[in-house]
Amino acid sequence: MKKAAFVTLLALFALCALNANPLHAADALPSWNDGPAKQAILSFVKEVTDKSGPKYVEPEDRIATFDQDGTLWVSHPLYTQAMFALDRVRELAHKHLEWKNKEPFKAVIAGDREAMAKFSETDWELIVAATHAGMTNEAFLEIVKQWLATAKHSRFKRPYTELVYQPMIEVMDYLRANDFKTYIVTGGGQEFVRVYSKRVYSIPPEQVVGSSILTKYEYQNGKPVLMREPKVFFIDDNAGKAIGINLFIGKRPYAAFGNSGGDREMLEWTQAGDGPRLMMLVLHDDAKREYAYGPAGGLPDTKVGTFSQALMDEAKKNGWVVISMKYDWRRIFAFEQ
């Protein structure tokens, strides 16, 4: 065989192989600083993909789950979906004149931030019922899409979908390049996240596990529709994350990423499996580039994505890796230079 042909052959083999073999590129995580967090990810992937090693995991079992709010994108000062719901209340107010004198809507319409900060779970349920139900599922997806196209974050002045953490995008890409199936497992609304999960995270709708309300099968002009009902169906948070993972995936993750108390059971459930498991928690300790809150480690307390000292203690005891935004992430957002 002539040399040119041989080289072409080699190139072709390489192309074929690239599709089938693990990727161990040293620069797969360029937005990460060297350190124990980055090292934990690289070591884990190396081990589970080493066919001759004791920790090898079959590709079909490679499941990685990611919380969204505070783990994949900014969740302060308030969850993005809550911002959406508040905007919807204001937009729908002219159709509900009674809201002017009815809490929690009154506070939202009046822009009373102090009152809103104290909203109870019941308040939020009323707001969700008023803004997320009473329409077909298709119509809801369109409303979310429209909102995302125009709404901007108060501090960063950018669309919310740009406020995703570049280091986590790299982790998801890296895991997928090594035959992991990546899932979002969010306390947020499953349908809400599905609107942009593919575009923003390269995660298709069927790999989004989240909270949901009841839907009802009905006919409109002879065509079936799914109507969204003002009633909770499933809350994918806390223990619900382990339950949701089993319900929707039916496999135990080998890697799980979170940032708050709502992710505790997901990480416990992941770790309870045999073999190599990677559990990681993002700690928001970077007020300058993003936000700083805990109250773990003496950081400011918060009601939105609380990382308690108890969670930090459990992480230390169980060998979960805590990611410091400040020290582990060289770059937080793709738009940074």
Added chain:
Amino acid sequence: MKKAAFVTLLALFALCALNANPLHAADALPSWNDGPAKQAILSFVKEVTDKSGPKYVEPEDRIATFDQDGTLWVSHPLYTQAMFALDRVRELAHKHLEWKNKEPFKAVIAGDREAMAKFSETDWELIVAATHAGMTNEAFLEIVKQWLATAKHSRFKRPYTELVYQPMIEVMDYLRANDFKTYIVTGGGQEFVRVYSKRVYSIPPEQVVGSSILTKYEYQNGKPVLMREPKVFFIDDNAGKAIGINLFIGKRPYAAFGNSGGDREMLEWTQAGDGPRLMMLVLHDDAKREYAYGPAGGLPDTKVGTFSQALMDEAKKNGWVVISMKYDWRRIFAFEQ
């Protein structure tokens, strides 16, 4: 380039291409007789994979859903999972001496077929609660696995997992070879089917949508487990199939296969989408090789997998393709010669 090298290159290209391109092998469905049903499948796949045609569907949108009982495997004289539940009642009877005088358990233990045939939905709920709950999910999967390894069908004298329809296995293989993602969407238990879906249908657990009971997150010896509770969580039948598809997949199928009234809404939901859609119903009209029941078309009536005349009428009106087991399937089971 020398001829030998050129041929090797061509072969390699062909290999690479095989992985990426649609498969249009004329013999992809060898267990099907030529006829409108086989033709409908071949035409549909040809259209949706023809990139230059008007009905092309992007690979990521190619979703196909399959009912299980009566569509993929035998469901007479009774659903396999019901046989499992009845066996479990008999096995657990010595721990529940009170069952001897308590319906519906009394009838099961006494082997009273006439009484069992008249069981109401409430009777079955009691049986499911007594046999499918009160253990960890892991323990349940193991019990199902053990049962499947030994239980045999009364007429065919074979394990239930051998009683799958070879023509449908071929359809699933054919669709997957053309980049379809295949899902089971069953009224049966999601966890029950997950035990063997990969082995029998090449469908992984995360692509099984089914009915489920509540699970509860608990700790046993410091380790988290999911306990199965005797309470229905979701019934994936009738309208529940459309709801379940939206909940678990979040995409509308392009092809859906069923065999009874429980599949009606799944087919309606599939058809309500834009573009090319394939809706098929298996009609059990072959008492000799399998079973014959309807009551559509004057076939014997049944409570198990009823195919009513109303469903047949809707199928005709909507252009759904009815598969005749007798005429469309050359071979029904893989073990036939």
